Amino acid sequence: MAPKINGLGIMPEDTRICVVMVGLPARGKSYIAQRAQRYLKWLSVPAATFNVGNYRRENAPHPSADFFDTNNAEGERQRRAAANAAVADMLKWFKSGGVVAILDATNSTKERRKWVLERISSEGIEVIFVESKCDDEELVMANIRDVKATSPDYVGQDPEKAALDFRERIRNYEKVYKSINDDKDEDHLTYLKIMNVGKKVFINRIQDYLQSRVVYFLMNLHIRPRSVWLSRHGESMFNLDGRIGGDATLSHRGEEYALKLPELVRESVGSDRPLTVWTSTLKRTIATARHLPKHYNQLQWKALDELDAGVCDGMTYQEIADQYPEDFQARDEDKYNYRYRGGESYRDVVIRLEPIIMELERSEDILIISHQAVIRCIYAYFMQKTQEDSPWVPVPLHTLMKLTPRAYGTELQSYRANIKAVSTWRGKGSTAKHEDPAPEGGI
Ligand code: ATP
Numbered sequence: 001m002a003p004k005i006n007g008l009g010i011m012p013e014d015t016r017i018c019v020v021m022v023g024l025p026a027r028g029k030s031y032i033a034q035r036a037q038r039y040l041k042w043l044s045v046p047a048a049t050f051n052v053g054n055y056r057r058e059n060a061p062h063p064s065a066d067f068f069d070t071n072n073a074e075g076e077r078q079r080r081a082a083a084n085a086a087v088a089d090m091l092k093w094f095k096s097g098g099v100v101a102i103l104d105a106t107n108s109t110k111e112r113r114k115w116v117l118e119r120i121s122s123e124g125i126e127v128i129f130v131e132s133k134c135d136d137e138e139l140v141m142a143n144i145r146d147v148k149a150t151s152p153d154y155v156g157q158d159p160e161k162a163a164l165d166f167r168e169r170i171r172n173y174e175k176v177y178k179s180i181n182d183d184k185d186e187d188h189l190t191y192l193k194i195m196n197v198g199k200k201v202f203i204n205r206i207q208d209y210l211q212s213r214v215v216y217f218l219m220n221l222h223i224r225p226r227s228v229w230l231s232r233h234g235e236s237m238f239n240l241d242g243r244i245g246g247d248a249t250l251s252h253r254g255e256e257y258a259l260k261l262p263e264l265v266r267e268s269v270g271s272d273r274p275l276t277v278w279t280s281t282l283k284r285t286i287a288t289a290r291h292l293p294k295h296y297n298q299l300q301w302k303a304l305d306e307l308d309a310g311v312c313d314g315m316t317y318q319e320i321a322d323q324y325p326e327d328f329q330a331r332d333e334d335k336y337n338y339r340y341r342g343g344e345s346y347r348d349v350v351i352r353l354e355p356i357i358m359e360l361e362r363s364e365d366i367l368i369i370s371h372q373a374v375i376r377c378i379y380a381y382f383m384q385k386t387q388e389d390s391p392w393v394p395v396p397l398h399t400l401m402k403l404t405p406r407a408y409g410t411e412l413q414s415y416r417a418n419i420k421a422v423s424t425w426r427g428k429g430s431t432a433k434h435e436d437p438a439p440e441g442g443i
């Protein structure tokens, strides 16, 4: 069978998985679904989420709690129709080449899970149930206040009333909810049960490689508040010359940035809480980190080294265009996939960054000091940039970027050091040494 190559290695052509979310409302199911989808798509695994709530809203845009009472026959009918429509679209999507679908709904009864399992597995698609169970009343109330009271279900309504109604909606679900295998008759299911945001997890019958990767990723998610800071190294001697790659030292202005960085970080963190600092193994990032407070833990990762330009390492873009004109053009045509002779592509960099992303998901506050291409790839993960756009994102030197994960996205703040540096951004077709100004957008 022809193999599929993506960021999770090689998978058999016919591997298709449906992740079926399970749990009461406001248990983070959509949050988990969105994180899984982002991770998989970043790794080039075709992934999509089918949210039954969105289908239900087509007919019942603003339902009150009693719509979700199982004694409400019309409500039941509409909810079943919405689940049917979502599953039908999902199966169509699989036929068009989809690999991992996430069915985002409560699936909170045994009957519903049985129906979903039969419907999906009869198409030869593997099913993993992922249940989020949470009995931390305070966390559930916080979820309701943070995301549910402002959901499209309650547009234009008083948030206090919306929160009360949502609480009532949950009570209706609680009347019929059965956690997976609580009655010991669902042991045949493949499932991951996450209790109180990972305090405990149960794993049952996880089989192949892709399933275990997805499960491992989900087990590492947490919701403690935190940020990830990203900075390129200070301006290097190679940057001044317009040369790529290498292992140059910092320029005079790059040294100034290294001296300024602790202040910039303090301003951005807003407190004395310590950060863990990850650099690459190259001189310019290590030098940039060296004035940071001594009590910050520092770690060097080879995976954070700049994209390897192979035979072009140390050249200017003009030299590359002169010596390898076809390569220069091929790179502009498909920058994400173009692999330098003897070097790497952006796709290769994403694949080697996967352990970094996994570790970032597990961690709290981290400051990463790395390089233009690597930061673009990490940025693409958090900001969901496409493979067409991510290799072109402007990432100016002497700028600290703060990424803060929120319920349904990532907030970005940039802090400029106000220390001049050359531009290393290059537009399509250009061989300019320092294209200035770089475009707006990006970081
Ligand atoms: P609904 O059934 O109404 O769609 P839901 O279960 O999909 O609800 P989300 O919309 O995902 O709930 O709720 C988002 C909130 O859940 C976020 O504030 C997030 O911090 C929080 N959250 C994320 N993961 C978990 C978890 N494992 N347990 C509880 N809350 C979580």
Ligand code: F6P
Residues within 6 Å of the ligand: 239, 243, 244, 245, 246, 306, 307, 309, 371, 372, 373, 391, 424, 425, 426
């Ligand atoms: O120019 C600085 C640099 O970090 C090079 O070392 C690297 O090859 C390049 O940026 C990556 O940017 P691009 O992919 O736009 O060529």
